[in-house]
Amino acid sequence: MNRSVFWCIVRRDLRFSGILIAASLILGAVGFAFGGHGKIGSFVSTILLITGGLAPGIFVCSIFIWGERKEKSRLFALSLPISPTRYALAKGLAALLAYVVPWTVLAATAIVGYTLLSVPSGSAPLFATMWLFLLDVFCLFLCITLVSDSDGLFTAGIVFVNTSIAPFFFVMQNIPSIGSHVADATASWGPAAFTTMGVEVVVALVTFTFTAYRISRMRDLV
Amino acid sequence: MNAPALQFDGVEKSYPYFKLANVSFELATGQIMGFIGPNGAGKSTTIRILMGMVLPDRGAVRVLGHSMPQEQALAKWDIGFMSEEMRLYGYATLGWHMDFVAAIYPTWDARYAATLLKRFDLRREQKMKSMSHGQHMKSILLLVLARRPRLLVLDEPMTGLDPVARHEVLSELMSAVTDETRSILFSSHHTQDVEQISDQITFIDRGRIIESSDKESFLDRWRRLQLELPTGLQLPVLPGIVDVKSAGGRLAAVTTNAFTPALASAYQEAGACVREIQHMSLEEIFVAEVMGSRKEIVA
């Protein structure tokens, strides 16, 4: 019986985030379309991909998790026959799905583009590291909104989301094996790229585990 | 129906500036409990602990036979909770919420829900964010009442409601307990409403339960005696006196929470004339109790 309430909440959040999921896909698609059309095209493409690959997810967390707690709609949800832990898990799962589904679709599109559609794959390592970085930023933000009550931490999260991309990009572009070959027709996958991606995957997993652990230890929920 | 609807046993919870201490009380099945206390006394905290939303530091809580907060998911199938702070999802309509709740709870009564829509003067198609506070509260009450839950837990359900709406809600609450398997706990600042429909009154102040007893005997213990004294007479100090007010000169009003006819006789024997023995409304009792305890702290 607990499970049906769980899925009602997940479904409800997903339905209401439909617009944001669509926005992510559209921005990503347009971003891909601009890719490879000279310097300006690449610039626009990058902006659109980063926005589409992160902003909707951040909105989902801000509205459906943080916003609902502030608005006390959380009290309504907690009056339903579900434990606070499973409620937090349901919210987390919905937000994660709302992010990961378009993220995966866009990643798959990129892979298809690079492998089957003969898109010059020089930019692939940069794209891959960037895409995983966006996932990490999202996971961290999701963790903050699910686990913390602190306005300060939430604001810090927003600031981090907004200011972390540029430095990351800067660093990545200046790693020769990643940044110097962006315009190449074929990708040069070096240890730098794989290490970075490895670290990013680990960060995502650690964030998940930490979030799940903190949720299970919640004592006061309102 | 012998098991109580809910039971608090030695519950404690500490916060930086507030402590809930040794909270113990019980609500029998089929009864209505009015939960009263000044602002900040701990009503909402107690109710949150009851609903499993806050984990107490010590003590046991049982609701409808379930231990809280461990079994809260099970218990909440039969509990209808409403709080004055609660909000429904702003961008959804009332109708969406009704469908959402109906899909979850098998006890949802669609006919009754439709009746309540009319009585509370609400519209299904209206978005929650466009509703006034009172309409929002009525909507939440509708969602809670239409399920006909075994236990209703209402934290300030009347706040923000106009007199007509309050009357409608009181009426629905009373018709709920014509079924003696159903119980209600509600907290309210409207002492009149509490006095009118409660079977039991639980009074909390500064994190402690001052009183938890049946309403009739509780109200019966309190009286205000209007005395007329010959000049210069010192009133004897008697047990159970909460307050003595001198109304200038020869008149005095004595408030007691342990009235017996012997008390009136004692005053008469001391030389005072008992002009009137007044019953007190719950509001007057509330004020006398809280002001009395605050004087003790200052003294």
Next chain:
Amino acid sequence: MHSSSELLISQADGRPMYLQLMDQIRRRIAAGDWPPGHELPSIRALAADVEVSVITVKRAYLELEREGVIVTRQGKGSFVASGVDLGTELRRRELDEHLTAAAQLALALGLSSEELEARLREIRDELAAKERS
């Protein structure tokens, strides 16, 4: 809002609710609306009807039974006691209550019995005059 039993509890009335309820029930019996043997509403039904707590109705019924005005049969409900001229008896009791209150007030005011009687006669005459006109 009219309750179906048309009993009303007023918050403005200073007396305890159970006394008001008892009063109203006695009046309906005295007026003949509820004849001897008539079944009273169940405690819960009356509570919901009048919008008063169950415990208050219980107390009212208990006190009325103690006074012999109603009879409760276990498992069957409460009924108006069968007795000749219950109406008059109740009326007489009501009169006694009023007279007691008047006598107490007269004492407090320091009136003698004769002064009280004289005042009572005055008031009766005034009432009679009003009725004639």
